[in-house]
Structures are given as C-alpha cells and as structure tokens.
Amino acid sequence: MTTEAPSAALVSVQGVNKHFGQLHVLRDIDLDVRKGEVVVVIGPSGSGKSTLCRAINRLETIESGAISIDGKKLPDEGRELARLRADVGMVFQSFNLFAHKTILENVTLGPIKVKGVDKATAEKEAMALLERVGVGHQAPKLPAQLSGGQQQRVAIARALAMKPKVMLFDEPTSALDPEMINEVLDVMVELAREGMTMIVVTHEMGFARKAADRVVFMADGQIVEQAPPEQFFTNPQSSRAKDFLSKLLTH
Amino acid sequence: MNTLLDNLDVFTTGFRTTIILFLVSGLFALLLGTVVGAMRVSPIPALRAFGTLYVNVVRNTPLTLVLFFFAFGYPKLGLPEIDFTVSAIVGLSLYTASYVAEVLRSGINTVPVGQAEAARAIGLPFVQTLTLVVLPQAFRSVLPPLFSVLIALLKNTTVAAGFSVYEAGAIRAYLAERGEPALTVLLWVALFFVILVLILAQLQRYFEKKWKVAR
Numbered sequence: 001m002t003t004e005a006p007s008a009a010l011v012s013v014q015g016v017n018k019h020f021g022q023l024h025v026l027r028d029i030d031l032d033v034r035k036g037e038v039v040v041v042i043g044p045s046g047s048g049k050s051t052l053c054r055a056i057n058r059l060e061t062i063e064s065g066a067i068s069i070d071g072k073k074l075p076d077e078g079r080e081l082a083r084l085r086a087d088v089g090m091v092f093q094s095f096n097l098f099a100h101k102t103i104l105e106n107v108t109l110g111p112i113k114v115k116g117v118d119k120a121t122a123e124k125e126a127m128a129l130l131e132r133v134g135v136g137h138q139a140p141k142l143p144a145q146l147s148g149g150q151q152q153r154v155a156i157a158r159a160l161a162m163k164p165k166v167m168l169f170d171e172p173t174s175a176l177d178p179e180m181i182n183e184v185l186d187v188m189v190e191l192a193r194e195g196m197t198m199i200v201v202t203h204e205m206g207f208a209r210k211a212a213d214r215v216v217f218m219a220d221g222q223i224v225e226q227a228p229p230e231q232f233f234t235n236p237q238s239s240r241a242k243d244f245l246s247k248l249l250t251h
Numbered sequence: 252m253n254t255l256l257d258n259l260d261v262f263t264t265g266f267r268t269t270i271i272l273f274l275v276s277g278l279f280a281l282l283l284g285t286v287v288g289a290m291r292v293s294p295i296p297a298l299r300a301f302g303t304l305y306v307n308v309v310r311n312t313p314l315t316l317v318l319f320f321f322a323f324g325y326p327k328l329g330l331p332e333i334d335f336t337v338s339a340i341v342g343l344s345l346y347t348a349s350y351v352a353e354v355l356r357s358g359i360n361t362v363p364v365g366q367a368e369a370a371r372a373i374g375l376p377f378v379q380t381l382t383l384v385v386l387p388q389a390f391r392s393v394l395p396p397l398f399s400v401l402i403a404l405l406k407n408t409t410v411a412a413g414f415s416v417y418e419a420g421a422i423r424a425y426l427a428e429r430g431e432p433a434l435t436v437l438l439w440v441a442l443f444f445v446i447l448v449l450i451l452a453q454l455q456r457y458f459e460k461k462w463k464v465a466r
Contacts, residue, residue, distance in 0.1 A: 059368055079376055086374025096369035100388050110373035
C-alpha cells in the first residue's frame with residue numbers, strides 16, 4: 001500500500017478550515033487518500049470527523065483550503081458540482097432512502113436521471129447490487145417496510161449504482177440496533193476487500209482493525225494522529241488518542 | 252324542482268363556466284404555485300426575494316381587487332386585449348397560486364433535509380432534487396390543506412360573476428329577472444356547489460390513499 005506515488009491521491013484535502021459560529025470545527029485539515037485505500041476516521045463526538053466527511057462532497061462548505069477528487073477541484077455549486085458528486089458515493093447515518101420510492105427505484109434513480117442509463121439496464125444492475133448486499137427480495141417494497149440494517153445496505157447499493165470512485169461513510173452504523181450492525185459492516189468489509197476507495201467515519205473499532213489501511217484520529221477539529229490500525233490501537237503516540245482509546249476499553 | 256327543471260340550460264351553462272374557471276385556474280395555480288414555492292426555498296437569494304414578494308403582495312390583496320385589476324386596469328395598459336373569462340382565469344390563477352406556494356412551502360419543510368442531501372449526493376442538480384425527491388413528498392404531506400385551497404378556489408370563482416363572466420354565481424341574478432324565487436335558485440346553486448366539493452373531497456381521499464408515504 002505504500003508503493004504508489006503521492007500524486008496518485010484520489011481524494012486530496014489541503015489546509016481546510018471551517019467554523020460553525022464560534023466553533024472552529026475543522027482546523028487546517030490535510031488528508032490524502034490514495035486509490036484503493038480504506039481510511040477510517042475516528043475520534044470523540046464533536047471532533048469534526050462527520051463535517052470532514054460531508055465536506056468532501058460539499059454537503060458542507062469550507063471557508064479556506066482546497067478539496068479535490070481525482071485531481072479535480074470541488075466546484076462551488078451547480079451542474080459541475082453535481083457531476084463530481086456522482087463520482088462520490090455517500091452513505092449517511094440515517095440512511096436517507098427516498099421515502100416515496102421503492103427499494104429498486106431508490107437504486108435506479110441516480111443511474112437513470114444522472115447518467116442516462118436506460119431503465120432496463122439500470123434495473124438489471126440495481127438487482128445485481130441488491131442481491132450482492134443481500135436484499136434482492138425486498139426490491140418492490142418501500143424503505144419504511146425494511147429494518148434499519150436492510151435500509152442501510154440498500155443505501156450502500158444506491159451509492160454503488162453510480163459506480164463511484166470513492167465511497168464516503170458518515171457513521172453508517174450509529175443509528176442501527178446492535179444486532180444489525182454486523183450485516184452492514186460485513187458489506188463494507190467486502191467492499192474494502194474488492195479494492196474500493198473508502199473514507200469511513202465510525203465508532204466501530206472492530207471494523208477499523210479488520211478493514212482499514214490507515215486510521216485517522218481526530219480531536220477538536222484537528223487530525224491528531226494517523227497510523228496503520230495495528231500500530232494505532234496498540235501503540236498510540238498522542239495523549240489524546242491514548243485517552244480516547246482507554247475510555248473505549250474500559251466499557 | 253320546477254325552478255331547476257324549467258331553467259336547466261341556465262344552470263348547466265353557469266356551472267359549465269364555473270367548472271372551466273375552476274379547472275383551468277386550478278391547473279395554472281398549481282403550476283405557478285409550485286414554481287413560486289420552489290423559489291421560496293431556492294439557494295438563490297434573488298429568487299427567494301421574488302417568491303416572498305409575490306406571496307406577500309398577491310396573498311394580501313383581496314380577490315375582488317385582483318379581478319378588478321384584470322377586468323379594468325389591464326385593458327388600459329395597452330397590452331393585447333383579453334376577454335372577461337380569460338382575465339378572470341388569470342386573476343384567479345395568480346391569486347390562488349400564492350396560497351398553493353405557501354401550502355407547498357410548509358410541505359417542503361416537512362421533508363427531512365437528509366432526503367435532499369441524499370439526492371444531491373447521487374449527483375442530482377437542484378431542480379431535479381426538488382422535482383424528483385422533495386416536491387413529490389411535499390405534495391403528499393400537504394394534500395388536506397392543498398385541497399382546502401382548491402375548494403376555496405372553486406367557491407372563489409363566483410366572484411367572477413361581478414366581472415361580466417356568466418358562471419354559477421350569476422345564475423341567481425339572471426333567473427331573478429325571469430321572475431324565479433331568488434332563495435330557491437340560491438339553494439339549488441348551493442346544492443350543486445356542495446356536490447362539486449364532495450367530488451373534490453373524494454378525489455382528495457383517493458390521492459391520500461394512493462400516495463400514503465410510510466416513514
């Protein structure tokens with residue numbers, strides 16, 4: 001994983017700053033993610049990790065610095081931005097499946113409307129994706145008829161249907177009942193194995209250990225430490241990281 | 252009953268115009284109201300300002316004044332002439348659109364912000380985010396107040412009688428001249444309105460059932 005040149009960064013975040021009112025939520029963030037890399041972002045609540053994740057496809061605007069995807073700078077607004085977002089898959093904490101559309105329609109909407117794929121092809125590909133995440137038989141149902149874990153897997157399929165270059169996961173299991181977390185993580189681990197570039201904000205340390213190439217630890221809007229998972233979990237360097245990990249282990 | 256049967260042609264002509272006024276104005280009010288409602292939630296400040304101005308000016312003007320303008324003010328502007336029915340339709344559409352816009356805006360506010368975020372995240376531009384994801388859900392959540400607006404429009408069409416449009420509101424005056432008892436005529440007119448509103452209510456129930464969104 002260290003053989004590629006630094007210029008191969010698929011996602012590049014340079015000197016990014018953002019405030020929410022008085023709160024300096026992102027402080028001079030630099031983060032490069034290579035193609036095929038799985039980066040897991042962890043840290044205490046309010047550390048800015050979700051905001052960073054959402055800034056990468058400009059669901060949050062930034063005040064200074066630059067973010068580029070595959071060498072292209074994020075445009076400000078409009079069609080250009082929409083086109084770039086189509087290359088960035090996003091999975092939300094609260095699933096956000098389109099409530100008025102069936103599971104199948106949720107997955108085919110993007111390919112049909114954004115990419116101009118014909119309906120039959122889009123449905124065939126969507127069914128294959130739904131099978132892959134294990135919810136193929138739910139295709140004609142509405143989102144509310146599915147469990148949280150199933151909805152989140154559909155959300156992953158919906159993002160994958162756009163054939164994205166990178167997938168962003170914003171706390172994908174935080175809204176799930178404990179028994180449903182694994183079914184979602186399994187899909188994510190599988191994706192990571194297949195070589196998908198992923199940025200995952202999560203509290204699931206097990207996932208970080210199992211699938212991450214690199215763990216990024218954030219606190220108070222800054223990246224405090226980053227290291228391969230084994231190194232980070234067994235030998236954290238910063239006191240903030242040590243403190244954070246010790247709190248996790250005591251429960 | 253004789254009042255009705257002897258003058259059936261008067262009733263049918265009147266109500267036919269009423270229904271035409273309602274259907275055409277309703278259609279334009281829904282279209283224009285949707286556009287204005289969308290403007291009010293648009294990220295572009297100029298559009299938002301226009302939407303707000305439109306709603307505040309038109310909604311705060313009595314319908315009679317709006318129709319007065321189109322019947323008597325408009326011809327003085329030197330623009331192409333329009334007949335009374337068309338000017339009534341224009342007035343009713345513009346007026347009702349301001350209500351549709353506000354009802355729809357409240358509906359847009361009930362759609363969780365995550366729905367629009369998810370739509371943007373798969374690459375849908377603003378207009379498609381609105382038309383494919385947000386508005387369909389917004390409409391579903393405001394069906395009852397939206398139908399109230401449409402029912403109000405149906406009854407508001409009777410104001411057009413005051414501006415030389417021969418619709419249901421003009422039946423009484425016309426038949427009173429023929430010597431029919433005014434109160435009986437009015438009761439018949441009222442009954443037909445009740446029937447029309449019941450049809451609308453039925454339509455509302457149909458859409459509510461069909462578009463039930465589970466959350």
